[in-house]
Amino acid sequence: MNGPQAMLPLQLECTLYFENNPYAYETVDGLSVRLGRKAEDLEKILEHLVSLNIVEVIGKGATAIYHYNQPELVHGVEV
Amino acid sequence: MEKKEKNLQTLQDAFSNFLGIQIVISNEQGEEVTRRSGDSRFVDFLLDQKDLVEERKRIIGQFHNISSPIIYDFQPGIKTFVAPIAVNTSQKYYLWTSFVIDEGTRKFIHQVFEQNDPSKDLKSVIDEVPEVTDEEKNQMLERIGSLCQMIAKHFEADTNDSIHSSSLIQETLKDVATKHLSMTTLLRRVKEKGKLGFIGVAERTKTDYFSIQFFCGPDEVSIENKKFSTGEGFLGEVVALGKGKLWKDVSKDPRVAFFMANGLKPVSIVAYPLIHDDHTIGVLFAGSFEREIKQNEFQSFGEWLAQLVTIHLQKQHLEGKLNQYDLQISTFNDILQLMTTMKDVKRVLFVLVDISINLTNTPFSFVILKPNHGKSQATVISRGLHGDEIQQMGSELAQRYFHSDGQSKQLSPTLIKPSHREDQAFIIPIHYQDEVLGCLAIGAEGFEKWDEISHFLSNLAMATGVIISKNTEEADKTDKVIQSLYLSISQHQPVEFASIQEEQQLLKDFLIWKGYSYNELQPVIDAAKLKSIEETILHEVLTRHPTLGFIHEFKRLQSLEANPELDDAKFREESQFLYLVWSYIKSNRDVKKLDSIRAVQNQWKSEFKMYVSKQDALEVTIELSSSSQEGRKNLIDSIPKDISISKREKEVLNLVIQGYSNKEIASELFISDHTVKNHVTNIFHKLNVTDRAQAIAKVYQHSATNRETLVK
Structure with a gap:
């Protein structure tokens, strides 16, 4: 789990989890249990997903809670 | 010579492992000088059938002039690679591989051998011969060519001078042949066995620079990711030259700064370009700290190692592509699975x-x-x-x-x-x-x-x-089915159809008045349209459609009404409204008869009666507009001008009349729920009403007043 390429499968797995559970609020440990993945691997990935605005984080450290950040949905764009 | 043939065996084992094919080397008489490396059921089958020494001798006789690897059709469509190894003018060896077949040709090959293979033994053996694409064949030809060059160089080297490198080659090859070594491990072994200060591999980047990707040196020293261009420094020079070079006594050469910047102080440096398809894809380099690297020490071993590293890089690259392909397929499936749910x-x-x-x-x-x-x-x-x-x-x-x-x-x-x-x-x-x-x-x-x-x-x-x-x-498909079934009633039961039309319009108005949204009321309206059709037919054409549940409950309410002792099961309010409206229309709109309906809860009967009595009062004066857009537009336009309703409020009101919820209005008009709520509150205020039902009634009242004025 070094380079970004090596992290991609787990990154996509996390993204799909949050997309499938848009109302889920998860700690790293909680997500670790749900996905069956190591918490230390998930930490880096969640940090990256937060930087991409796909996931939002509330709080810091072990108690930080992550949840899905829905993309902007705009109706009525004049074309 | 014995020593050399031992080395040859090790080299062959390593390449067989690398390429995943069986390899054997013969002399010019077709006799095997090495043991076969790797497995091949087809070769085992041939050994039982033919004298392969004679076969090789025959083929060598045909192709004794070849100077590079060829692909030979040993049997129609079943191919082997044959490669000459010219050690010197008087000595030549031949490399033979196991068999392959061209992609997509296995069926034709079976047809060729079918008649002479009654036991089907050959068929099962041919089934195990791997299929290869043209690109894979060319890659194998190239790699086999590299192997033959390495073997030839190895034999050409003077035995006394290359004792050190020969044993180094042999030991390294043993590792390669028996284990799947990573590049880093391979380099570390070479560094240790060759008593080198450091060794590394740089790869060409997309921008034509070279970047050091693998490095083994003193602990805590790394020059990974350090870059150089063609012609720059020692390493860039071998890229420009296209061949390897050894530098001695480099401590005062300014170009050594590339290494010294990271604390490496080599006394000699050796570097080789890694060439694939006439293209330099990287550089293998090494340096020593205390002793000079001798010319003969790396002359054969360095070039050999460079070729091995080239193949290793290509293999890694190919594996990377395959892994990426696997990743893409599995990821794509996961994503698609989620999307479809x-x-x-x-x-x-x-x-x-x-x-x-x-x-x-x-x-x-x-x-x-x-x-x-x-x-x-x-x-x-x-x-x-x-x-x-x-x-x-x-x-x-x-x-x-x-x-x-x-x-x-x-x-x-x-x-x-x-x-x-x-x-x-x-x-x-x-x-x-x-x-x-x-x-x-x-x-x-x-x-x-x-x-x-x-x-x-x-x-x-x-x-x-x-x-x-x-x-x-x-x-669209479900809507079309419902519409077709509904229209079929008009053909076969015109009287019933007229009654259903009346019924579904009343039901719709009532449910809108009750505050049902379009999405909520539509399955109930569909049930009103289709309830006279056999349930088995409906289940056939409208599998799991929500309207089926309402129709089923409606029919049970009918049975219950006819025979009240059946059961007192609970029914959804929509089904009860459906039954009430149907009963009301059937009784020629006789409100009194609603009281005698036992299967419907009193609460719903009271509500419906209240609605009907209000509508009767209105119907005296107004004609319900059609549900068309034009009709609704007229309704909205009938609101007096002194009630200044804005254009946007009119749009909102129009949708309120059609039974849209605030959320649906927001979605339809591309505004937020909050804005809709504001518009609705303003409309109520301007119309002097307190709820949606009153607002709708008010609009119809204005419409009726307008019509009366026009008539007068």
């Missing part, structure tokens, strides 16, 4: 946008859906673009892909420069067959690997197109 198209598009961002890490990802026919407002899902940027990108994409006069039929991904942006955008149309349904736009800034992901994202966009199209088609 999502009923809401918007959520499917969220996935598309998020996956694009994940794969590219680019500034934005944007999806626009083509508006329905005749509409000019589109829905957009965006990450990274906001406000005006969304409008501008949407307009530009619509111009390119949606407008019939400007629509490009290009459905493949393309890189464009949006007029309003500094950076480029990668556009992937979302289409179903030839129809563009939307577009995915991804910011291209800082991302270079479009070749690697465009196929993946195109497939995902295509899958999205299918899902969007399927959702629309399913809804």
Whole structure:
């Protein structure tokens, strides 16, 4: 789990989890249990997903809670 | 010689392991001088059938003039690689591999051998011969050529001078032959066994620089990711020369600064270009700290190692591609599985946008859906673009892909420069067959690997197109079935049809008055239309449609009414309303008869009676407008001008009359729920009413007053 390429499968797995559970609020440990993945691997990935605005984080450290950040949905764009 | 043949065996074992094929080396008489490395059931089969020494001798006789590897059809369509190893003018060896067949030819080969293979033994053996593409064959030819060169060099070297390197080669090869070594481990072994200070491999980058990717040196020293260009320093020089070079006493050479900057102080350096397909793909280099590297020490071993490293890099690259391919397939399946379970198209598009961002890490990802026919407002899902940027990108994409006069039929991904942006955008149309349904736009800034992901994202966009199209088609298809069944009643039961028309209109008005949304009331209205049709037929054509439940409950209410002792099961209020309206119409709108209905709860009977009595009062003076858009428009226009309702409020009111909920109005008019609530509150205030039902009644009252005035 070094380079970004090596992290991609787990990154996509996390993204799909949050997309499938848009109302889920998860700690790293909680997500670790749900996905069956190591918490230390998930930490880096969640940090990256937060930087991409796909996931939002509330709080810091072990108690930080992550949840899905829905993309902007705009109706009525004049074309 | 014995020593050399031992080395030869080790080298052959290593390459057999690398290439995944069986290899054996023979002399010019066809006699094997090495043991066969690797397995091949086809070769084992041949050994039972033929004298392979004679066969080799025959083939060598035919091709004794070849100077590079060839592919030989040993049997029609069953090919082997034969490669000459010219050690010197008087000594020549031949390398033989196991067999391969061309991709897609196995069926024809079976046909050729079918008649002479009654026991089908040959068929099962041929089934295990691997199929190869032309590209794979060429790669194997090239690698076998490299192996033959290495073997020849190894034999050419003077025995006394190459004792050190021979044993080093042998030991390294043993490792390679028996284990799947990583590049780092391979280099570390060579460093230790060759008593080197450091060793490393640089690879060519996309920008034609070379970057050190693997390095083994003193602990805590690394020059990984350090770059150089062709011609620059020691390492760049071998790229320019196209051949290896040894430098001695380099401590005062200015070019040694490349290494000294990281605390490495070599006294001699050796470097070799890694050449594949006449193209330098990297550099192998090594250095010593205390002793000079001797010319003969690396003359054979260095070149040999460079070739081994080249093949190792190519193998890694190929494996990387395969891994990526595997990843893409499994990831694609996971994503597709999720998308197909999502009923809401918007959520499917969220996935598309998020996956694009994940794969590219680019500034934005944007999806626009083509508006329905005749509409000019589109829905957009965006990450990274906001406000005006969304409008501008949407307009530009619509111009390119949606407008019939400007629509490009290009459905493949393309890189464009949006007029309003500094950076480029990668556009992937979302289409179903030839129809563009939307577009995915991804910011291209800082991302270079479009070749690697465009196929993946195109497939995902295509899958999205299918899902969007399927959702629309399913809804359309069900509507058409319901409409066809309803119209069939008009043909076979015209009296019943007239009654149903009356009934469903009343039911609809009542449910709207009750505050039902369009989506909530539609299955009940459909039930009113179709309830006279056999349930078995309906289940056949409308599998799991929500209207079936209401029809079933309606029929049970009928049975219960006829025979009250059956049961007292609970029924949904919609089914009870359906039954009430049906009974009411059947009794020629006799309100009194509603009291005698036992199967419906009193609460619903009272509510319906109250509605009916209000409507009767209104019907004296007004004619219910048609449900057409024109009719509703007239209704809204009938509101006196002194009640100054704005254009937007009229739009909202129009939808309130049609039974839309606040949320549905927000979605239809592309405004927030909160804004709708404000508009509705203002409308109530202006019409001097307190709820939706009163507002609707008020509009109808104004309409009726208008009509009366006109009549007068």
